[in-house]
């Protein structure tokens with residue numbers, strides 16, 4: 517038994533934000549029925565292709581544990597099937613461009629009328645306001661949510677981050693909203709509308725920078741090693757956004773990721789200085805307190821770097837942690853892929869795909885003791901079309917054949933069962 521077993525999700529999502537959400541729900545045991553346009557499917561199936569005629573890793577890494585049905589929802593028979601799916605499912609999730617589902621003939625009012633118990637969950641780029649009709653991709657959200665203006669070095673341009681905080685971050689928010697709506701339905705008996713805007717999701721993750729914006733009204737941000745005599749939260753390189761100073765320092769090796777991120781907590785100073793061969797700075801009032809160190813953090817990290825350059829990043833991690841000093845090596849994706857501990861916990865998983873063969877993907881990032889998330893392959897386009905029509909909707913063989921003939925399911929050549 518899994519946490520969401522018995523819950524049916526009508527999954528109208530595509531690209532990354534929506535699929536992130538429904539993949540999490542699938543890992544929790546929900547039956548996720550991915551509705552895709554006949555012949556085309558989720559556009560990411562054919563984007564960033566590494567092996568010809570095989571679903572891309574972009575797609576396979578976002579759609580595991582789902583079933584796929586091809587359905588033209590602009591075809592009359594397709595609309596009838598969609599109505600039956602809406603009546604049979606607990607949740608409808610979509611991240612179309614604003615208004616697309618309305619244009620299809622399915623605004624929230626109609627969906628609610630068809631099935632008062634359904635939760636209708638959407639990702640959009642922006643919430644209500646001047647930009648509500650705009651299409652949005654990841655980096656647009658990173659820029660409009662405040663993250664890009666605070667990422668990078670103060671003498672360079674704004675930067676986006678590789679972590680997909682706009683797409684995957686918002687998908688995570690949506691999943692949380694859906695689970696809460698399902699919980700409320702237990703007492704209310706009704707579904708509800710759940711909306712997550714990517715701008716809001718990014719800002720929520722960048723809250724410490726909104727904190728800093730307000731602190732600027734009371735003077736410079738002394739913990740940042742850049743000019744903060746400014747009126748907007750500055751870009752501060754690798755400086756920590758928290759209360760303890762940190763920086764990425766070089767380690768032995770000279771490779772692009774031979775760095776370790778080190779943090780100077782007040783009790784750690786003595787340990788650092790002993791390791792660095794500078795015991796005289798432990799009690800020197802010019803260096804011994806956080807306030808004394810603030811104006812010369814660059815010098816503090818230089819001293820630490822002279823020591824870290826004599827160690828590999830893994831050696832430095834072990835030595836510093838043995839002294840209770842928080843730090844983290846900069847791990848490349850190559851190193852992450854090979855990390856045995858991440859394989860053991862199911863955070864990185866090897867999956868077998870029918871046409872791709874074995875590939876690596878991410879697993880459930882939250883572990884539930886009574887609901888193990890076993891990652892399976894993503895579906896082929898329309899792989900479960902007939903199965904869903906017959907088993908979920910209870911259509912007869914004749915009705916399924918009629919649906920094929922109407923063109924609602926795509927080319928009859930795509931039929932999987934005779």
Ligand SMILES: CC(C)(COP(=O)(O)OP(=O)(O)OC[C@H]1O[C@@H](n2cnc3c(N)ncnc32)[C@H](O)[C@@H]1OP(=O)(O)O)[C@@H](O)C(=O)NCCC(=O)NCCS
Nearest residue numbers: 531532533552553587588589611612613616640641651652
């Ligand atoms: C991501 C995004 C920019 C892509 O835009 P897009 O490629 O133009 O795709 P759309 O979502 O507009 O959908 C395209 C069309 O396909 C149609 N379509 C999708 N599935 C269909 C199906 N099964 N049958 C028939 N038509 C279908 C839609 O109805 C829409 O038609 P319309 O424009 O006539 O209304 C846009 O969907 C978006 O802004 N989404 C919300 C924010 C978001 O999630 N962004 C991040 C994505 S990771």
